[in-house]
Amino acid sequence: MVHKVLSEQGAGGITTTAIRIRESGIERRARFRGLAEPLSLLVALAVLIGVFSLLNERFLTASNIQNVLTQSAIPLIVAVGATLVILLGSIDLSVEGVMGATGMTWILLSNNSRGGADLGPWAWVIALGVALLLGVASGLIFTALKVPSFIVTLGMWYVGLGIATMLYGTDLLPRLEDEGLKGWTSRISLGLPNSFWVALLVIGLGILVLRNTRIGRVTLAIGNSETIVRSAGLPAFPVKVAVFAIAAVLSGLGGILATVQLDIGSPTVGSGVLFIVIPAVVIGGTHLGGGKGGILRTVLGVFLLTILNNGLILSGVESSYQSAVTGAILVAAIVFAAWSQRDRLRVAK
């Protein structure tokens, strides 16, 4: 009896105001948290840039900035796809293989020193088609056969490398002969290198997909809880396959650009990219478990790594110390950038 009276009258007025106060508190806290993480990453980046520009006055010149942007372009493009996959809670290790297969397909179908067919724009279509096939294959094996993405894409890495090596055969290095394309990636248009314009376009599209399309939102939802996605009747299966396909096409695009950049076709055109891309995504603050993170953060992560490499060379750090210094600075940057998101229970796995 007593409860009845209380909950209807005594508590009524108090609770309503309590709710409103709490509701505004929630908003304030959320806004702060949204800013805190990228901010610390930006600070880390700014410190790095500051230190390097003190060590060498050439660091902040237009030509070096353009150089850094050219170097970051390919990892950026690949990292957009990798971010989407990691947001699913999966991982894509196949990037280097896909880059190799796509780059090799493309150059052999373009105007190159080995002769053969010059299909012009169709070379792009077919090469990216190869990437798409590899991505769809990864996605289907991953979703339909429920094989962990780690394993599937590790396999697909070697499938891609195998395709590239087969196409390469034992002939001469295929060199790009198309004068218009040679060196296109690092040419400057409107102040920025062409390849960076491509990267910007990809980043923009990536953000659009993640923020404003069903594929993007369901990707985040799957990363949060696939069980709920399924019980809510959302299309988990097609979205997962689509994300792997998108990631592979972006890796493929990166492979073609890397081939243009180097001017030579090589199965190992993507070597080293995986170890920029995955750390960059993680440094950016995207959780390996999926669901949390974003593309802009990854962009910061890629910049951090590219600037680190460039800056160390420019500031004249002895080459034998470079990898140790890179590692140390990276760990410091991660700890600094991730300070705000430490868990209450401090569980790390």
Place this chain on the structure above:
Amino acid sequence: MSLKHNRGALVRFAAIAAVAALALAGCTSTASGAGGSSSSGPIAKEDLVLVASVINTTNPYFIANIEGAKALSKKLDIPLEIIDSQGSSQTEISKIQAILAQGKKVVMFVNTVASSDTPTIVDAVKRAGGYVSIWWNKPDNFEPWDAGDNFVAFQKHPGVDSGRCNAQAIGDALGGKGNVIMFPGVQDSTTSQTRVAGFEAEMRENYPGIKILENQPSNWDPQLANQNAKDLIAKYGDQINGVWSADDGMQLGAIQAFDDAGLLDKVKFASDGLYPDTVKLMKEGYGNNAIVGETFHRGYMASAIGLYTAYLAATGEIVPSELPKEKRTSFFDIKCVTPETLGDYLKYDTPTAAADFVDQLVEKGPWDTEPATLIGGGGPEVLPKP
């Protein structure tokens, strides 16, 4: 209940596994005991198989290695197996062991991934009663005459000569004055280290007006060399007058970077290997004759010489322990190529070049075939004093 059952089964399984492992160990030890009669006289040609192990199958140098091995296999009419190490010592060793386990007598050429692989490989080949020649990388203190007849020879082209040759080309092209950057390969590779030492020594001794600005190890990777070159261009801009790379792959990456920066016309390049692509660039005088010097050697010559030396030991035509030391640890000649002398070397890249070389090789023996003749050896390559 079921849990208990499982545990019982597990224990039983473990016991069986242990017994099996012991039995297996017994087998292998008896097998190696039987094979212990290692270098036991000549082997009939029909029982032989040629094996060529390369680091990867995409680099033009290694592709040429395979070409040479194929040519020799055809010439001697002995089957050939190729091992692709895929850049990994682990892969290399496990594939070699797999072939040895098939029981054939191997005549092997190995372009080792890392120096430290050599003792393991030699040991495995020795136990299987095969014969092996190692190219390019081995530990300095591990010599064939200490390891026995199954380690027939260690062979290479001297890196110091290569470096000196490149340094002369750049030094002369720059008129003895200017700034140079260097792209070594993997930092702890002997091949790279000797080439760097030769290059630096030559510059120091004979071109005092040339300053080495910096070296940036680029792991034999064209992509990495391309990036490092871009960074160094950003750092030094048009101060750079010359670029040296430890091999042509990295040089292609570096040239591309200077081309993109619009600096190619003012910079001179030199490197090792004279890859077919380099031949083309040199021939057409690309970028105001950007490439001024190359050293010449061919992968098919290395593999053919290595395999043929091992073959002679296997068939008893030579007895390694009776050979002078410079025929066990051997340095083969490396030629300096400039745009002017390039024409003399084009004949080594015709479709029949490998077969022609092998014909000569079988006729003249492993140490006297032009252009890769024996020029020294008998111990580790001596680095010039800094």
Place this chain on the structure above:
Amino acid sequence: MSDVTTTPAVLHLNNVSKSFGSNRAVRGVSLSIQPGEVIGLIGENGAGKSTLLKILSGNYRHDEGTIAVNGREVQFRGPADALRAGIGVVHQEQSLFTNLTIAENIEVNTPIGRGGVNRLGLYNWRRLYADAAQALDLIGSHLNPKTRVSDLSFVDRQMVEIARAIRVSAASHTTPLVILDEPTAILERTETAILEREISKLRDIGSVIFVSHRLDEVMRICDRVVVMRDGELIADRAVDDVTEEELFRLMVGRETHAAVRSRRSIDPANSPVISIHDLTRAGSYADVSIDAYPGRILAILGTSGSGRESVARAIFGAEGFDSGSVSIAGYSGRQLSIKKAVALGVGYVPAERKTEGMVGEMPADQNITLTHPGSAALGPFELPRRRLSLARAWFEKLDIRPREPEHMLQDFSGGNQQKVVLAKWLNSSHLKALVLDHPLRGLDPGAAETVNAQIRSVCDEGTAIILIPDTIDEALDIADDIVVMRDGRISGVFDLGHDNPATLDLLERML
């Protein structure tokens, strides 16, 4: 069951059954719900409630019988079908995407092309936020739809779930049927009050099935109560014609509540096991002093902002504090860690049983010996056989069912899981104090009673117990001492040996 109305029932079940192998989980259930009706569904765990709900939400397909929604017979092929038909389930285990905005969670099931998502799958955020705000407004919530769910407390998340359930049927222009599966189980008292008001608002929009273990709530909120036992629907009563005791008897099949605990005042000769003095943590609580005596249960009451959970965690060393002191069995230190607290003989049963209290993917017996291996240990090793027999003894003593300690802990029901967690601490040879954070959360009345009985007997053996109860009634039922906290400070202390506070007294000090 005498409805001869012209409007069709929102939901009409006729003889619905569902079996899993030989286990007939739901047997011949018939039920009819009219628009605007709030139905209470009660029953012990395992009575078939969850199965029935899963049939209604489209997760299971029934074997026999028919289901009609708004007069039309339906066959659900999946959860999406049920949603489209206007049945929204607010799950016991929350089913929100915590990393997405409130708006997206509310709109997640709105068909493509009809709400904020167009046919191409592109989002129109303005439309999405507006639709969500409208749905929230219907139940009187003014949460900002742009907020991420991870920033919300449980009660606000419930609001979002309810708004989502309504939103779906609004999009398909049907009368919504909202099923609330134990929504109050994890809520604080005041939060429950908020939720109750929202449920009464739902009456104007559609119908509600309210599943709860708390009979007083059911009596207060619902028009009609249906009781399930052993898969059958055994009673269907209007709330005015039934009492709480009668419902309890129907549900459990036996007589109610054990005798009320006889209480004594604190014996001045005893010294406290745990004594905290002027404990302060900025932004959470301040100047808290509490003494817990052996053989007594001390309950801390308070709302969600009162800081009582933080105090409990501080005692166990799981959270730090800024000033003041905690002394346990004579030890008093500035830096108290979980390790130290355990060594001193403190046990802690956390509220988040599934994530903090147990390892679900580990057999129950291993869970029991996790912290204190006791007789199962031989040096650094654990002997599986001894562990199993040790676990069997505990299963017997605490009446944990089924008696199969080798099974994964996650396969046990909530009450039995909680008992295993208790056993984990009781296995200590030197247990001096137990901190229980919401030990009855999510348990049905039958299970709650047996857990309570165990807590009492542990206490009677001389252990000091600090309890964070779910409800005031729970505290009055079991505690010897009650401490009330409000906004991080102590607002009242009662020794039930000589004080006799009314519920109203306690509530006043909480709010």
